[in-house]
Amino acid sequence: MPSHQSLFDDYGVENGFCEVTGRNDDPDVSRLFLKRLAGRNLRTLARRQKGAEAELYNLGITFTVYSGDKTIDRILPFDIVPRPITAADFAELEAGVIQRIKALNLFLHDIYHDQNILKDGVVPADLVTGNKYFLKEMMGVDLPQGTYTHICGTDLIRDTDGKFLVLEDNCRSPSGVSYVVENRHLMMRLFPDLMEGAKVRPVSDYGQRLREKLSETAPDGVGDPRIVLMTPGIYNSAYFEHVFLAREMGVPLVEGRDMFVDENDQVYMRTVAGPEPVHVIYRRIDDAFLDPEVFREDSQLGTPGLMRALKAGKLTIANAPGTGVADDKAIYAYLPRIVRYYLDEDLKLGNVHTYICREKDDLAYVLDHLDELVVKPVGESGGYGIVVGPKASRKELDEVAEAIKDDPSNYIAQPMINLSVCPTLTSEGLSPRHVDLRPFALTGKDTWVMPGGLTRVALRRGSIIVNSSQGGGSKDTWVLG
Template identity: 60%
Template sequence: MSKRSVLKDYDQGGFYCEMLGSAERPLPDTLPLRKHLEEIGLASLKRRAAAAEDELYNLGITFTVYTEAEAIDRILPFDVIPRVLTSGDWATIERGVKQRVAALNLFLKDVYGKQQALKDGIVPKHLVLKNENYKKVMCGLKLPEDTYIHICGIDVVRDDSGEFQVLEDNARCPSGVSYVVENRHLMLRTFPDLMDNIGIKPVSDYGVHLLNALAEVAPAGVMDPQVALLSPGFFNSAYFEHVFLAREMGVPLVEGQDLYVDDDDCVYMSTVGGPKRVDVIYRRINDDFLDPEVFNKKSMLGVPGLMRSYLKGKVSLANAVGTGVCDDKAVYAYMPRLIKYYLDEDAILSNVPTNICGEKDALKYTLSNLDKLVTKPVGEAGGYGVVVGPRSTKAELEELKKRVKADPAGYISQPMIRLSVSPTLIEGKVEPRHVDLRPFAVTGKDTWVLPGGLSRVALKRGSLVVNSSQGGGSKDTWVLEEGGES
């Protein structure tokens, strides 16, 4: 019996396809992968996909959806057909991400320093100084290597023409890198034949790069810094990732109760062998819960006195306090200007055009075109609050109009981008599903970008929302080595 073809009945539906490209821009680089998929056949692909899902359960690779009271943990759905980036595509993304991270760090140094960009009107003052993530306590603090964002996730999409655009900056505690590495390990175990003679850039050295970068930003004079990862604990949605990253770096995973600040204003970790000083903390706790002496006084997750130690330069925090200013979707709209202002360069990766509803003309345009736009609350993450106008009912749009009118500064709107699609195994058939990409950049003295990143896939037919909390899944992301075969 002949094998049933994997891609024979696949229809990309008029979208740019990450596997096939488009009529104007075909992708010959993916031909080896397509041949391997046909050699495997659809029946074998389905069997191995089921085995991969079982392995995810067995390994405990999970996340939590807080809005679902009946479900504590669930696996992140994983699609076994990889998303492929050519070496040329990756070179553009890598340069664009490095440029963006450099501008973001310069912007934060300025925001908590001379505030020259605000004085020059590059960004409206109120967007920064009245932002809930702006932390005045950081003003005047000199950070090692002037690095505020040590770990950054830049959300990138591809449009109909095959061009990449930045959708969002994640500068606080970007999550998802554990899935990048574990997805690759899973593919190596389940589909080793799919990678035969295809040169793919590795991702397994992320922990080494992260640890080196964190060591580079240790307090002055510390030669062999002790790094620790600070987690809110077991019930956090990304706890699996915290365990994973601590293991990959070979550093202790601690909670607030494991740390204390002594009379010398240094941070110590309680161990069975006695107190041990901690020099660098990769914190996966939001600013407001870090130190009850300075922020939320009821916080049980943080470390009393931590900010006192930080402000005296006796411990380094990654990411720095106050980086959430750059997470704001309204500030995001000014990134091309900030890149030009600080680096005197044009943006390598353009923004999706954005209307800031806090501005009179943009508000008027948004309210008149809600049915054509994607409207987002500026402070939300995880896809919450996003309204896709062309796919919303009249009642939903009327309710949205009331919310935007009541709080214009709390919203932005963007045109609906025809996101690229990727072949995805759905209930035994291969169908197109929209995808985005989150490359992860690690910065100490300089910036390194993990090849590929997290490809998130909207598993619901026609959906543009790829977030795991909204029913999205992930794929392994292959960055092809220049020259093709390994």
């Protein structure tokens, strides 16, 4: 036998917690990564990675960019080294996610009913009622199970000590779960040698779980609810995911024009055999475009009358309209207080400390320490508008300072957090690259957290921006044990 070099021989972590070497005391992590993966041939792995990406392209697991009359399909780059999560770490994460979602649903119910939390001065009222995602149309509307955020994708990072911290609670329409399932299927097909005997918890039943949870929140008295998935259409960059979820659930994929609401506030979808009633809509379309009777009149994507049906108790919309208030970056800062208010508990999964620029002291601190902080506009997603202080030029810092002074309420700032790293295949071998984690949680009568999640990885050395629009890729996420 030739002596075999370990792929981990030259693996040096400069900063941040390593998801593999930081958990080398776990027998599964040690066996599957530090022994099994470590003994593989680098060139073979690189070739197999290319094969995996070709397979993603063939399967059309792509987001599509339309430029002029051309369509360009891009895959989310896939790194074949999985990201492990130990059973103990997952248990902690699971309990924390469930707690947050419970509090967020209670918060949403409260602000759309009695507004006790505002009256008690725990959260500033104007931050809620003046929020662009607050919908007065939802006032007094009772939802089955009190569930507003049926599908939630919590963005998590780990600090230098390996402690999970929440960056964002995505309560509106979190995307990416299709990659979680498809990445797993790809690993099982193409890397059976790495997976053999590994006790990795399954993620393949997500569609079935989603259907169950949506059924649990169907309007009262509907025994066998008809569920549909509503998409803005083929030109949406997440269209693949809409198709995927509809198929995994076994429900029709519809656009706004495929449905109508009659004068009795009942929703129907058109079929060749005539109209059929619809009871639950999982929509992947923003509030503003949902119902031209109530929101944007010029919406071509919506169905007139959906809000009437919702208010009449004949329709469930997941996630509920107006849920966006809860995942606003400004509200996020108050979450420790929100959890204490409703549940009388301490936050299990901590927040990154957040400076609220609308508060005078915080504003002064932020303007004074811009070069140390990460500044984020509230109500934006996809990594847009973020300024990373330590990496920004003088000019960029001056510009963001002006922007903050112009409209302080639109900004929050957080200290620079070092994301954890995970071994990633590069041309030089295994190298640490920064990762985050988005586990998906489904809520009906209660909450189920998928054992896994979307691990996004910043493929550029040193980068901490993991968004796919800015050079990020993804990994399979293995919850072990």
